Amino acid sequence: MKQSDEIWWRHGVFYQIYPRSFQDSNADGVGDIRGIIDRLPYLQALGIDAIWLSPVFPSPMADFGYDIADYTGIDPLFGMMADFDDLMSAAHASGFKVILDLVPNHTSDQHPWFVESRGSRDNARRDWYIWHEPAADGGPPNNWLSEFGGSSWTFDAATSQYYYHAFLAQQPDLNWRNPAVRHAIHDVMRFWLGKGVDGFRVDVIWHLIKDAEFRDNPPNPHFREGRPPHEKILTRYSTDQPEVHEVIAEMRRVIDEFDDRVLIGEIYLPLHRLVAYYGNDLGGAHLPFNFALLSTLWSARSIEKIIADYEAALPAGAWPNWVLGNHDRPRVASRVGPDQARVAAMLLLTLRGTPTFYYGDEIGMHQVAIAPERVRDPFEKNVPGIGVGRDGCRTPMQWDATAHGGFSRAMPWLPLPDDFVHENVVNLEADARSILSLYKALITLRRKLLPLRSGDYVPIAAQGDLLLYRRQSEGQAVVIALNLGDQPVSIASGAAGLNGDILLSTFLDREAEKVDGTLDLRGNEGVMIGV
Missing domain, CATH: 2.60.40.1180 (Golgi alpha-mannosidase II)
Structure with a gap:
């Protein structure tokens, strides 16, 4: 057994890359794997230890890669498998660990599994997804709502049943009560672990098991107008079911077949529920992501209480973690302001636990206003007018002052803000007092000082x-x-x-x-x- 300070995911600094927006190497306006390879020297100079990649698998891109059509391939938009293998080799040679996004809750509706499943009621893969008879009035089986707007049930006229999707209709949920589904995803994990991937961040891991009786969710007594409509009900029966911990324990056992790998869970739950995802005797996720800093009131007392509550709730032996930004939430510089973004960086990189930050936060990238005609996010398209769009935190990395910020030689898939001419890597690297210089200094001290790593x-x-x-x-x-x-x-x-x-x-x-x-x-x- 390694000493705790030798376990890389405990002392490392994690950096999330949204591949579409990091670096375009082939002038199609979309970032790709070769672009990431080209920028590894920048990441070395920054000092991070692990790269987490949002999905690069084949996908129709209804939800920009979170609708997977092939779990063991690479989408041509991002390159080929040979490019991925080169990234793994180059990253490991540079001292980086590589974490992949695993999206096991749902597939694309174009995945061969779902194509078969919807083929007929007696298809061998019918039970790989969640199908249900209509309600007595012919409508959806219950009141569960999609996070992207409307009912989470879509009627399939060919077989006269509804299928469940927690997100888009193009993202049908897998039935994790079926052992065949579990085994299939375990084999997917082994495929990538066998290629040397250092672990997975598991998307919406708390969604994997749903109530076996499909009971209606209760109304949310605290719902406020102007919030996303799916918040009108509490997800008591559609998420965070007790049986999910057995599922995660099985995933952990697959991870443990390989040396020095990590299992991270995406979980948006209150702290007292979040910590249950470490599992009994710590047989669950190594790091159930703690998103408290993404939504808290930015005040000293609020943050002080969150830290205290989290530290108190952690099971014995569990290792904490903190997240400052991601691809689903507004940029930290816009949430707390550009001046406090520096304070937030010091907070993140000095708290006890593994820190994760999002590409561009180290240069102070802010939330970009996206004109209606440039909106790409299906969440914003389905639920317009209340500011739920995620495009603004997914804009291209601002590398330099050249056209398109050095991200691409072509028009990028999302626009850059006007300030990229000044706020970019080249300019900030030349400024010894820039926020980028602060991030580098913080990471250097974290690596140097034992109290910051493990104290x-x-x-x-x-x-x-x-x-x-x-x-x-x-x-x-x-x-x-x-x-x-x-x-x-x-x-x-x-x-x-x-x-x-x-x-x-x-x-x-x-x-x-x-x-x-x-x-x-x-x-x-x-x-x-x-x-």
């Missing part, structure tokens, strides 16, 4: 906009002081145990400054202090 988290009492905590290990300690407000704050440093040397400020201008008696923080500033 305990110890809260320090604070008030107002100030968030204070200590990371400590084996006689070493680092104190993190974050000002989540825009006004200056002074702290009696002796009482708070802050006396020492500043290792890093989010403004990148106070390194080696001594703190003795008082710590003065500017508005929107965070510092790390070696004590």
